[in-house]
């Protein structure tokens with residue numbers, strides 16, 4: 001069976017390509033620059049890549065760039081979307097590639113009869129910023145949608161890009177009758193396959209690379225293997241539909257530091273919070289739908305250890 005992965009060289013997508021090849025799929029992975037070895041060597045080295053991986057050049061902002069790639073594919077995994085926090089122009093750097101890019105890919109899928117289902121990598125960022133309070137007793141589930149105005153008022157540009165992209169995707173899928181499923185992961189951790197540093201792994205690297213303070217924030221954490229597998233199950237399980245939140249645990253950075261301290265007593269970890277405010281509370285994310293797909297969730301502790309080991313191995317830790 002032939003499937004397409006957009007943004008195939010990214011952190012999550014590389015794991016997705018790896019697991020798809022292991023399951024016997026033929027994979028067409030899109031990258032913006034197939035001639036850049038940093039984007040392709042790690043993919044070409046995957047088991048099965050020589051026989052069943054095809055790298056194809058495509059940019060989200062080039063209208064129709066995905067037409068030829070998705071034609072002939074039964075499944076399309078749309079993961080490509082910029083994930084950065086330091087942006088100078090959110091509209092052009094984040095929002096346009098996220099929204100126009102998603103509509104571009106879905107548009108190509110709607111043009112061919114070969115595509116049976118599209119899996120879109122959305123985010124928990126498109127779920128939690130609804131304006132409703134989040135406290136330890138609150139269970140956030142797939143019925144929650146982030147409110148673009150709430151994102152704008154917080155200047156949360158990346159969450160805004162993911163919220164607008166998911167909204168546009170559902171509207172388009174309904175209009176065109178596309179079978180679409182979204183996965184909505186929390187902050188993804190675990191080993192890096194690609195040689196470059198991605199934003200979510202950087203959050204852990206910042207803690208172990210000499211920082212004196214940790215952020216006053218509670219994040220939702222999930223292992224990259226679970227995220228990649230959930231994409232595949234959302235495609236393979238015929239009854240899968242709608243959205244799937246993916247979070248093993250919601251934890252404040254103080255808890256992340258405490259776990260790292262236990263795992264690595266000799267690491268120089270930050271001892272105090274960046275401010276004196278009360279800790280931003282944690283909350284819960286429902287696991288029910290993810291479990292119904294077959295996801296069992298690798299514990300946060302394992303994800304943190306895997307991340308640190310990988311960062312060390314790749315010489316990101318000084």
Ligand code: NDP
Nearest residue numbers: 007010011012032059060079080081082123187188198200
């Ligand atoms: P990476 O930064 O590793 O990957 C981002 C990918 O997006 C890259 O492959 C990049 O392509 C591609 N991309 C960005 N802009 C464009 C563009 N204009 N045209 C074509 N491709 C583009 O990030 P992640 O693996 O972390 O993120 C992958 C997806 O998962 C994104 O949709 C992100 O929003 C989502 N996500 C990530 C989470 C996380 O914690 N990591 C959590 C929740 C959701 P190229 O290789 O060519 O540069």
